[in-house]
Amino acid sequence: MVYNATELGRKGKASLNKKAPVEWSAFCEANRPRMSILEGMKNNMRRLLWFWLAVSCCMLTSSLWSQQRAVRIALVIGNAAYPERSLSTAIADARSLADELRRGGFEVDHKTDLGKADMQNAIDTFTSRISSGVDALFYFSGIGIQVERQSYLMPTNAVVWSLADVRKDGIKVDSLLAEMHRKGARVKILIIDAARRSQWERRFRASPEGLAGFDALENTLAIYSAPPGKLVPEGSGTHSVFAGELIKEIRAANMAGSASVTAEDVFNHLKLGIYRASSKEQIPWVASSLVQEFHFGSQQTSAGKQQPAAQQLEPEKPQPIVANVPLRYQSEIALLPKDHFRECVACPEMLVVSEGEYMMGSPENEPDRYSNEGPQHRVKIPRRFAVSKLKITREEFEKFANEMSYASEDRCFTLENDKAEERTGRSFRNPGFHQDGSHPAVCISWDDAKAYVDWLSKKTGKLYRLLSESEWEYTARAGTKTPFWWGASVSPDLANYDSRTSYGGGAIGEYREKTVPADMFNPNPWGLYQVHGNAMEWVEDCWNETYQGGPADDWMRIAGRCSVHVRRGGAWNATAKMLRAAYRDNRKSSNRASNTSFRIARTLSQ
Helix, strand or coil: CCCCHHHHHHHCHHHHHHHCHHHHHHHHHHCHHHHHHHHHHHHHHHHHHHHHHHHHHHHHHHHHHHHHCCCEEEEEEECCEECCEECCCHHHHHHHHHHHHHHCCCEEEEEECCCHHHHHHHHHHHHHCCCCCCEEEEEEECCEEEECCEEEECCCCCCCCCHHHHHHHCEEHHHHHHHHHHCCCCEEEEEEECCCCCCCHHHCCCCCCCCCCCCCCCCEEEEECCCCCCCCCCCCCCCCHHHHHHHHHHHHHHHCCCCCCCHHHHHHHHHHHHHHHCCCCCCCEEEECCCCEECCCCEECCCCCEECCEECCCCCCCCCCCCCCCCCHHHHHCCCCCCEECCCCCCCCEEEECCEEEEECCCCCCCCCCHHHCCCEEEEECCCEEEECCCCEHHHHHHHHHHHCCCCCCEEEEEECCEEEEEECCECCECCCCCCCCCECCCCCHHHHHHHHHHHHHHHCCCEEECCHHHHHHHHHCCCCCCECCECCECCCCCCCCCCCCECCCCCCCCCCCCCCCCCCCCCCCCCCCCCCCCEEEEEEEECCCCCCCCCCCCCCCCCEEEEEEEECCCCCCCHHHHCCCCEEEEECCCCECCEEECEEEECCC
16 A cells, blocks of 8 residues: 555554554655655755844844944034134033033044144044944034135134135035035034134124024034024133033933933023023024934933934824924924914914025115115025014013013103104003004014014024014015015005105005004015014114125125114105115114014024
């Protein structure tokens, strides 16, 4: 009897032993070669299985090891010994920060007082260690200078007599960041404490211009000790205010074990700490494009093993814009032109404006043109931003004043009984005529406006600011080329001004002699209300008599007569020609007038 394999499987070995022991022996002997082959195949499969398991174990172990090993590196530079000027805190700042970063698991390369060659070598060594998955931090304390909207970090042996010398001897921040990105850094952190008055700038410009902002590449978190274009106040002590508060916040994150405190939390707390420690004189600038959660301290697993403090997150989907909540990064970059948002209960409603180009100033043949409106020139607004839909209202400003116990001086220039003079007992709460909360806040100085945007920035963790003059005219014109966004003439049904005067053949009408609600009249094509009339608006720029030598982009002018600042837009008591989009004048930064308010901007992640 012969059994095939199917029959063996079905009937089983017990049946064979019972019924045909002789046949089973004969079967085995007859099929020995075939069974030997099968046995060999089985052994080979067993070997392959063990090999696969061994390789898988190695791969898993390697993966776990790469996740557990420290993959965070930092280059910390403190430059103090500059010619003609030594920085008293830069060395101590860098040393203390390096120590704190090491406690948080960073592999730190700490350098001091580097000349150009040594500084470039240190940076090249730093970037050569970056590869995919490495978290990289760069810190610099020293002197920085901006040239054509690029920030340069200066070595101690720089020889600078011109802008060209800055470019030759300095290290460009954007190039450093681009190289960190190119090498595949998972998270890129820049900490720059270099917005200091330098001994060089007076040789080639009227006043220092601080550092320039930049567009943060993906997964970048950056902080400057001062906003773009500004300088940090001079201080004394072992550490600068910025470094002292930074070290304190990172130390707190290290002690907390990091899981509950992200790096963005650290920087937002830092802004508030510096604002308080500097007696409200200094507020840092933060730019973030993080899509990963990063912690300065190290996390612990349940097994007690240290884990790196960067955690991969699923790409965040754009969230619906929720009023009264600061925008999340993905929601912010998803904003489209004319989108609206409000980031806190007390915050004004903001409107997104796209990038673009326009002709700034008035043509020489525009009626009633002033010489300070020229030369007319093309301006490129290179990036979108947000601007308040309305002038800041009295209700909005009062929320700030009450929360901060802000005591503006009870004195303001008003027009009463046809007489303009500075009067006591006058303020934004009592400007000499009746208002309600919907009217624009007036009797506001440039200093008051700056205090308001600083408060909003601290409250939201976002960069609120005044508009630059070029941004203001760009948003006022809204793509038009005529003196007013609606055309070449003005009438009292279109704006609030001294309508006893006319322009372009427009009608004469009732002179209202005071402000009206900030949302009265139609908005311009981009959705902004009252860019012409009702109240003048402060902008960031220092006063210059013409646009000669001015920026051709959205940058503010921080050189010129900086004791006075620019106002735009016309007012309730202004003549019709003063409402033109190109009209500009100035007042002292401390001046308060019952015809002066302000509008604000918000820098957006790109």
